[in-house]
Amino acid sequence: MDNKEIIRLTALELSRKIEGGELTSRQVTDAFIERIEQVEPQVHAFIVTTFDEARKTADEIDKKRQDGEKLHPLAGVPIAIKDVVVTKGIQTTAGSKMLEGWIPPYDASLVVKIKEIGMPILGKTNMDEFAMGSSTEHSAYGKTCNPWDLDRIPGGSGGGSAAAVAAFEAPLAIGTDTGGSIRQPAAVTGTVGAKPTYGYVSRYGLVALSSSLDQAGPCSRTVIDSALLQDVIQGPDYHDSTSQLSSEVTAENSNYQAALEGLRIGSENDGLKGVKVGVVKQMQEGFAPEVFARFQEEIEALEEKGAEIIEVDCPHFEYALGAYYLIMPSEASSNLARFDGMRYGQRVDGASSDEMMANTRGAMFGEEVKRRILLGTYALSAGYYDAYYGSAQKVRTLIQKDFAEAFAKVDFIATPTAPTVAFKFGEKIDDPLAMYMNDIATIPANLAGIPGLSLPSGLAEEGLPAGIQILVPAKSDDKMYKFAAAIEAMTDKLPEPKGLEK
Amino acid sequence: MADKLLGYEEAIKKYDPTFGIEVHVELATKTKMFCPAPNPAYDNNLENLTHPNTMLTPVSLGLPGALPVLNKQAVEYAIKIGLALNCEIAEKSVFSRKNYFYPDMTKNFQTSQYDLPTCINGYVDVELDDGEVFRVDIERAHLEEDAGKNNHVGGAEGRIQGADHSLVDYNRAGVPLIEIVTRPVFNTGKRAPEVAAAYVRTLRDIFKAIGVSNAQMERGNVRADVNLSLAPAGSGKLGTRTETKNVNSFSAIEAAAKYEIRRQGAVLDSGADVFQETRMWHEASNDTSSGRPKSDADDYRYFPEPDLMPLYISREKVEEVRATLPELPQAKRNRLKEEYGFKPLEMRDVINAEALNIIEDTVKKGATPQGARKWWMNEALEESRKAWNEGQEPTITPDQIAAMDKLVQEGKINDKIARQVLDAMIQGEGDDPAKIVADKGLEVVNDDGALIAAIQEAFAKMPKAKTDIAGGNQGAAGPIIGMVMKATGGQADGKRVRELILEEAAK
Structure with missing residues (x-):
């Protein structure tokens, strides 16, 4: 099997071939490294690559397999990690100049899990600075290009992870999703991305944007690959007080088993019979025509398979974006206060500590970061707190209520993921409000803490991919993978991204 | 420029003082408030053995990605303190972020309970030397984390003025603290400074008795800020207050309160207004100096800490902790005074010398109360008494004093010989009083x-x-x-x- 074929295999296929001895982890890892070296000049999905470490891990896994050790199915399958995730000994910048050269002394809890099972880490992927953005144009390390059209954005903030997976630079990647940073890039790159239930994946070691919204999750090219990866990274963690919702993954509750079941019911003619699918009344407008058409076609296909389509009313969704842009900047203004030049990262000197801090923050934070710090600082100020942060928290409760009422009637909710296909570089960079609208369909899940997944729904405007989003109640991640896999099974497979040579 | 001061008696005649005190106590948990880094306040000797910036984890250093996890022991200590101060223990308390930039703050916010503290509405009775008792109402006692320490190098006395650079030691960052805030204390008149000092001392004794802190003022385990204001005598009004920081001994609390009464009295007498500000106490010169202006509108942009869940304390847990509370110092004093038959003056001397606990221990080991009192109040044993109070190995132990007192009771030696035996033990000539008596032939002549x-x-x-x-x-x-x-x-x-x-x- 040549390298071109290897890199086009899914994580599950790679896992089976490595387990079966048909491929070694080293072969697979080298194939992806070769691909990265080949396409990175065009895509620029990575801030740093860690090929030596990846090869070392691959060799260790191959040795263990030779010795007959029992290994995890994903052992030896390479992965890319968003640069917002802290990695011991590997520069972690969160896309910011502020952290240029910072080598963390510890691993994020999810990285510990990835290392424990022996997945070679290929490198750290590009992102909007401190995960603030929907285009990856706000990275201090240059833009990442969409493999479908190199003049277009790969989504954001996790554009690097999505582009790497779409460009066959990695079979799997880790993203983080505060308002859609996994799902929106997945939609515009024709890949799969999932935000787990809040608390399912430990946040220990994620450079925090908005603590009550942040959640790490998988990026892949198939639903079952994301399910496999979430099974690896989810689980309660002593280091994260908010991780208490999750439970250990067992054979019975694994997302992988659920996805297998979904693939089965999606391929059978009457497998989806009786499943109740919610379509949100408030999410019928504001989408590009073809993006919405692909979504409608999915809904019609579901109906043909025997699913019951029910319109659900979520009256408070209209306030979601407003609430989000109060809560997220408020928490971010506090979370980012620690970047002051005192202890790590970059420093710009001054005559006093106050001056040094101000100089450092002034020089090292990008415009979007400063904008959100200002917004958040204002929203938390005495006299404004109740009107802004306080009200936003109330909206949050109302959105949870909307979801609760909807899920009393339906098994899952489907929406288009992003309002448009990938837009061109520079198109929205000077219009923050237009940029923020990208997350209109993904934000409610973060505010409510429920899981959400985006998978391709087909090609829309300009022949570029669009996504469909599946939402389920909190702690039903397995159901999300089941329904997503069922939809994947009944949807035509996308062609390869057309922006890159083979 | 030296402050103008009014005579104390004159100031008190013209003005009624009102004061309030904030006490911070470092909890002696093994690890820090939100992470498993060793807590320097667990053992005061630890700090001397450790280099700067070594008692740290990613959490206490505020590294990107680090998250807090609440220390269970710290919560239990908070409940203990709350119960000892007659507080209600809240079923739900919430940690918030207090946002402000300072180099000794690793995250540039302090995680602290704010509008929903664990302990509320308590009181403590404070007894002065002459037996008069004042009740001090406690508004709240809340959990929070300590910051690191700035060391200014190159200036005088480690102060920032004139320093050419500063070093920061984050070992103290994340040490669990309880902040105890009184309600304004009125109607103490000219005894206000005494009540203020006695209040902090009462708290200190309680912390020690219930075992939540090493409670050494001089080590910074207990720190007090004194808020004080004056209003025209009999007006029933509240004046503008100042907050005096850096008051690190009982005598300093009394002196600082007295100083502020005299200083504010002179300001008001001149027709001026007292400026609301933070002032620093200077032990060496016995005065306060102006610090930074403090307005009630300081905006810390508090909001609930999203990285921690609300803290729910069950009533069962409260009762469980209550059952572990030992006898509190005031109750113990009253009981022992009765049991031992000490005269009021004797009792006062014992209390002032902080000798009651060692006397109790010595009596338990077989000494007579008067014997134990007499020996431990002896100047020669002051060092041993202090060492024992601080949990260190004293030169002379309660066991030795008890053994010696027994020899006196049995008529084997008299006081004069006992003194010789004591000197011999202090000189290191032996540990066992009976053996010293035998070796030196000191036994009384019974022939x-x-x-x-x-x-x-x-x-x-x-x-x-x-x-x-x-x-x-x-x-x-x-x-x-x-x-x-x-x-x-x-x-x-x-x-x-x-x-x-x-x-x-x-x-």
């Missing part, structure tokens, strides 16, 4: 024959004394006793000598 011989010898020299005593004048025995004691090198049992003199005189 009646030898004593009678000495008495007869003395009578021979002073025949008149013999007839006087026989005639009923017991006072005449004094010189004879003196002569016998001299003859026996002080090792005679005075009581026995007196008995024998009476017998011999009657013969």
